[in-house]
Amino acid sequence: MSTSLNDALSLFVTGTDTEIGKTFVSSALLRGFVREGLQAAAMKPIAAGAFEVDGVLHNEDADQLDAASSVLLPPGMRTPYLLKEPAAPHIAAALENVSFDLARIVACHRQAVQRADVVVVEGVGGFRVPLTATQDTADLAVALKLPVVLVVGMRLGCISHALLTAEAIAVRGLMLAGWVANRIDPDMLFPDENIASIRAHLAHAYDAPLLGIVPHLSPISPDLAAQQLDIPRLLQTLRQLRSA
Numbered sequence: 001m002s003t004s005l006n007d008a009l010s011l012f013v014t015g016t017d018t019e020i021g022k023t024f025v026s027s028a029l030l031r032g033f034v035r036e037g038l039q040a041a042a043m044k045p046i047a048a049g050a051f052e053v054d055g056v057l058h059n060e061d062a063d064q065l066d067a068a069s070s071v072l073l074p075p076g077m078r079t080p081y082l083l084k085e086p087a088a089p090h091i092a093a094a095l096e097n098v099s100f101d102l103a104r105i106v107a108c109h110r111q112a113v114q115r116a117d118v119v120v121v122e123g124v125g126g127f128r129v130p131l132t133a134t135q136d137t138a139d140l141a142v143a144l145k146l147p148v149v150l151v152v153g154m155r156l157g158c159i160s161h162a163l164l165t166a167e168a169i170a171v172r173g174l175m176l177a178g179w180v181a182n183r184i185d186p187d188m189l190f191p192d193e194n195i196a197s198i199r200a201h202l203a204h205a206y207d208a209p210l211l212g213i214v215p216h217l218s219p220i221s222p223d224l225a226a227q228q229l230d231i232p233r234l235l236q237t238l239r240q241l242r243s244a
Contacts, residue, residue, distance in 0.1 A: 008113035009038075009238045011120060011177060012146040014137070014169070016161035018125040020153025021182040023061040025214060026122045027068035028225035029149070029234075033118045034070045036231055041071040041116035044079050045105040045140065046124045046131070049086030057082055061122070068222050071116040077108045090130045100131045102143040109144055118238075121146060127165050138172050147177040147241055149211065149234070152198060155185040162198045166206055176202070177237050178211040180229065186216040209233065 013029070015022040026042065033040040042065035050057040062079050066072055075082075081100060085092035093100060112119045121144060123129075129137045141148060148169050152162045162179070169176050179202055181195045188194070195213060202208040212229035 008116065009118040009235070009242060010109070010113055010144075010146050011118075011234075011238060012123060012141045012144060012148045012174075013120060013151060014123045014127045014141065014148055014165065015151040016126065016153055016158060016165050018129075019184075020151060020155075021184055021214070022122060022151045023064050024220050024222065024225065025149075025151045025180050025182055026120050027064050027222035028214065028229060029120050029231070030065065030068040030070075031222045032226035032229050032231035033120075033235075034068075035226060036235065038117040039071045039115075040069055041073050041112055041119050042066065042069045042078065043073065043109060043112055043119060043121045044124075045108070045121065046081045046083075046089050046100065046137075047079050048083040048089050048092040048124065050082050050084045057084070064222075065120070065122065073112055073115065077111055080105050080108050088129060089124055090132060093131075100135070102135065102140055105140060106143050118235075127168050138168060141169075141174055142172050147175040147238060149177055150179040150208075152179055152181050153184045154181050154191050154194060155188055159194055159197055159201075163201055166202055166208065170206060175241060176206045176208040177241070178209045178230075178234055180211050181213045183214060183216045 013026045030040045044062045047059040047062050050059050083092040085095050123137045127138055199210045214225045214228050
């Protein structure tokens, strides 16, 4: 297990939209890291949509991440902001009189990387979901200073969504460490051609590799999905960035 901040690896997972399998791919990344012999933990800093079990609030995405991790973080560290209403974070926060403090999330992340070899931080919604009147999830990624893995939900419109998100990541001065094509629509027309187009554009503009193509799985299986991801390549990138 890591004993210092500089020893740990970490990345920020974002998506082209909501409901495109960001949690599923984050879970697959965690299983892949575990398969490589690493102690892997997850953070879902902001989660909207909580339910109560035996007096304890849970969130479906956070629970899925925990299930894929080999190191469980304390709930308050894994998810500093757990909101009850299943709505956009700034709307749910307003309903509950909650104010997001990015410094609090950064502090939790600083503690998290002391407990594991690698920490996967999953964002909320797409890359620019509002958190406050002046901040969004892109600001969270910047505050954490983490390389980004982009999950592209393969469906109609995904090329534009992928390129716009990649551009937004670059504008914020963040490293796009790679992207994952997630086949959320099994009936999508010309999926291979769409993937090839995104792959060429992101490689040319940002030197961002395609880390894998996750097939449509029913039921979903993070372990099977992990087998489709180039985890060694991602780890090499993360280690190079850490050493830079």
